[in-house]
Amino acid sequence: MSNNEWPERMNKKPTLLVQRTVRGGQSVNFDGNVVILGDVNPGAEIIASGHVLVMGSMRGVVHAGAAGDDDARVTALTLAPTQLRIASHITRPPDGGYAQTDHMAEMALIRDDTVIIEEYLPPR
Secondary structure (H helix, E strand, O other): OOOOOOOHHHHOOOEEEEOOOEOOOOEEEEOOEEEEOOOEOOOOEEEEOOOEEEEEEEOOEEEEOOOOOOOOOEEEEEEOOOEEEEOOEEEOOOOOOOOOOOOOOEEEEEEOOEEEEEEOOOOO
16 A cells, blocks of 8 residues: 555545635534545544545644544645644644645654654556
8 A cells, every 4th residue: 555545454444525715613423434626724624534635725633533544644735733633743834934835735643653744646
């Protein structure tokens, strides 16, 4: 399995499709995967026991693998959360904010007990 593939057992979780921008003060909490077709604004919160996929900008708080699953991933076209959690791992933006990149999407995952962010490359 490459780092860009979702683990098979995660694919079997139910998936919630949110077809709107999640605004500041709003929260989405779901036992499964969450797909957002829109942005997640600062002050908004997304919590999922599975993966989180944002087809837009992720600028709020996101917690994937909230039930303790280290294999969960957070993927977004623009990944710039105010706080990012995967299972029990918590990270925040670097001082000075996120660097602007020219690629399409990024994915956060756990590798060697550390949250890393890398370019998302679709499986071939």
